[in-house]
Amino acid sequence: MKTHRKAGTAALAGLALAATAAVSAPAQADKPPHPNVNTADQMARSIQVENVMKHLQEFERIAKDHDGNRAAGTSGYEATAQYVEKELRKAGFAPKRQYFDFFFESVNATSLNETSPEQRAWPNNPMSYAPSTGASGVTGELAAPQVATGCAISDYAGADLTGKIALVSRGTCSFAQKSQVAGQAGADAAIIYNNAPGALNGTLGGVSDANIPTTGMTQADGQALLAKMAQGPVTMTFILDKTMEMRQTFNIIADSSRGRADNVVMVGAHLDSVGSGPGINDNGSGSAGILETAIKLNKSKKYNNKVRFAWWGAEELGLIGSTHYVNDLVENNPAELKKIATYLNFDMIGSPNHIIGVYDADQSTHQAPVPVPPGSAETEQVFTDYFDKIDQPWVDTEFSGRSDYQAFILNGVPASGLFTGADGRKTAEEVRLFGGTEGELYDPNYHTPADDLTNINVDALRIMSKAVGYATMSLAIDTSAVNGKTNPRPGNGPKPKKVKPQIPHHLKAS
Structure with missing residues (x-):
């Protein structure tokens, strides 16, 4: 360093x-x-x-x-x-605004609640550009791919996740790919847990019809859920109620x-x-x-x-x-x-x-x-x-x-x-x-x-x-x-000296 x-x-x-x-x-x-x-x-x-x-x-x-x-x-x-x-x-x-259109999203409500075998709330951080579940949310049994990162449909080994919520590890591919592959496997939503300590704040990178409602959680919480799943079915309700629409905003430029x-x-x-x-x-x-x-x-x-x-x-x-x-x-x-x-x-x-x-x-x-x-x-x-x-x-x-x-x-x-x-x-x-x-x-x-x-x-x-x-x-x-661009006189330098014009000797008045 x-x-x-x-x-x-x-x-x-x-x-x-x-x-x-x-x-x-x-x-x-x-x-x-x-x-x-x-x-x-x-x-x-x-x-x-x-x-x-x-x-x-x-x-x-x-x-x-x-x-x-x-x-x-x-x-x-x-x-x-x-x-x-x-x-x-x-x-x-004289500042000016430069307007442009963008896709606006705002989370109105979000929660991730285990309903079985326990009833408890789990912290979550919804992914940017993840589609809304609506106010009623998605309820389903958790399902994890055989290859934890869930980057390919083969990682699910042909399992049918219809009506389920995928639990996937961060790593190897983008969050969007994980979301879309889980959707291809039939999942109604996806939870991506971190592969290192700390919270996971992610983005799906843009709007896509292939994305499913997706959120992030810590590595510790993801591993805790996997341990529970090894003991029997775990059911969750995931609510991601969002406003998603085109809006206009702007840059401020001032010379x-x-x-x-x-x-x-x-x-x-x-x-x-x-x-x-x-x-x-x-x-x-x-x-x-x-x-x-x-x-x-x-x-x-x-x-x-x-x-x-x-x-x-x-x-x-x-x-x-x-x-x-x-x-x-x-x-x-x-x-x-x-x-x-x-x-x-x-x-x-x-x-x-x-x-x-x-x-x-x-x-x-x-x-x-x-x-x-x-x-x-x-x-x-x-x-x-x-x-x-x-x-x-x-x-x-x-x-x-x-x-x-x-x-x-x-x-x-x-x-x-x-x-x-x-x-x-x-x-x-x-x-x-x-x-x-x-x-x-x-x-x-x-x-x-x-x-x-x-x-x-x-x-x-x-x-x-x-x-x-x-x-x-x-x-x-x-x-x-x-x-390589130079200035005639640096802003913090001395002013150029005035030089009296020299008259050639042969042109001077005798």
């Missing part, structure tokens, strides 16, 4: 002793804001976590007033967008008031939450961080490149908003897409059991499973150089494409970003670097109603918000390392 570049391997033991202090109070955290915002360092100092928290407080208030969430296509999302737009206009921006329109730095975060909670870390934190950076940026007149801020809609439903934005450029304005120098993505920057993670665009720790456009490693280095400069430990996080930078990199736009962790588990080395609890989830409240203000690690939010500001301003001044 790549870590803080100024610390060699032999120095890691000493670094570990100071890691918690470094996280709690990085070099720039205690300095007051600079009166000017003309350099990347001044921008980082200008970002105050108290202001970022004020945005998050507003996001939480909105969620509480709107059914507990800020999901795409809901009144909570609309109210959140109005707040962001109001703050942008106060800062001198800086100055800068070269032919060399654009894009900065983005998704604005929507899941339907099951307020989404304050995921991804109120990233949205609030880039909002505060935008507010501070428009106070400066010392940068060269246009900065385009984006708050994406419907990320939680499959990166829909960012994909729509990029695909629209590909189809209708490819020249505009080529003007984007690089894209910076911020999806969860305040996780309670956090890491300070930078997308590993240079693949020094993780081999990327997606294409990595040229310029991405240089974009990553903007973040890592900043952390090194302030003596802040950091680690690589996989350049996976599993957030809103996916559509950009698939179309050749360089990218990088920051991440404090979601449903992965903290390692011993990460505890040495950042504090926290080994073996626990980075965010135990990921995609739950408990993702509220109490779920935010303010130290992580401070460190990352300042890094958002630093990287944005650094690239607003100069992207030459990323794409």
